Amino acid sequence: SQTIHQWPATLVQPVGSPLSLECTVEGTSNPNLYWYRQAAGRGLQLLFYSVGIGQISSEVPQNLSASRPQDRQFILSSKKLLLSDSGFYLCAWSVSEMTDTQYFGPGTRLTVL
Amino acid sequence: SQQGEEDPQALSIQEGENATMNCSYKTSINNLQWYRQNSGRGLVHLILIRSNEREKHSGRLRVTLDTSKKSSSLLITASRAADTASYFCAKGDKNTGNQFYFGTGTSLTVIP
Numbered sequence: 677s678q679t680i681h682q683w684p685a686t687l688v689q690p691v692g693s694p695l696s697l698e699c700t701v702e703g704t705s706n707p708n709l710y711w712y713r714q715a716a717g718r719g720l721q722l723l724f725y726s727v728g729i730g731q732i733s734s735e736v737p738q739n740l741s742a743s744r745p746q747d748r749q750f751i752l753s754s755k756k757l758l759l760s761d762s763g764f765y766l767c768a769w770s771v772s773e774m775t776d777t778q779y780f781g782p783g784t785r786l787t788v789l
Numbered sequence: 790s791q792q793g794e795e796d797p798q799a800l801s802i803q804e805g806e807n808a809t810m811n812c813s814y815k816t817s818i819n820n821l822q823w824y825r826q827n828s829g830r831g832l833v834h835l836i837l838i839r840s841n842e843r844e845k846h847s848g849r850l851r852v853t854l855d856t857s858k859k860s861s862s863l864l865i866t867a868s869r870a871a872d873t874a875s876y877f878c879a880k881g882d883k884n885t886g887n888q889f890y891f892g893t894g895t896s897l898t899v900i901p
Binding site: 712718719720722764766768773774775776777778779780781782783785 | 819820822824829830831832833834837877879881882883888889891892893894
């Protein structure tokens with residue numbers, strides 16, 4: 677069966693520090709991968725998605741970047757965090773198209789102080 | 790905005806009662822999906838209903854879709870305390886380049 681992992685689960689970082697969140701998927705090949713951000717009490721905002729290694733599409737211009745160095749690995753990064761980067765970050769995967777069922781990881785709670 | 794809205798934003802019911810949540814959207818869709826999110830956790834997929842379908846069931850869940858009204862509803866029958874969560878609808882619209890939009894969610898509290 678397929679599983680999706682995210683780490684760390686929680687992170688507290690000072691403003692201006694770098695960020696690296698990792699997401700890995702097991703049990704499937706060539707998945708579509710997604711990064712979402714969820715502000716407190718809000719819906720999900722799609723940040724990035726990837727249809728293959730090295731292929732990244734950005735949905736919202738911001739202080740963040742994404743990379744896909746391996747088929748089942750998706751990384752969310754920032755060189756300098758802002759207070760507004762605080763939130764709950766969710767990684768998800770789907771078999772092929774974005775409109776397919778998406779399967780979510782457990783999320784990372786990021787607090788920027 | 791292409792994002793739809795869930796209605797109500799919050800719902801509180803007694804255990805055993807039915808809970809109904811609604812989702813509206815503005816553009817065309819290929820499918821509409823419902824997800825559940827327990828506090829501080831990831832989302833769990835519940836049901837996918839395609840644009841040519843009108844109703845789907847899964848256990849105590851019933852989803853309807855009315856494309857003429859651009860709306861969908863999620864009914865949870867005989868609710869349990871464990872159903873307490875936020876429920877989101879997500880709209881799949883291939884016509885705008887494989888777009889997938891989440892609504893803002895309904896927070897459901899089931900009181901034991």
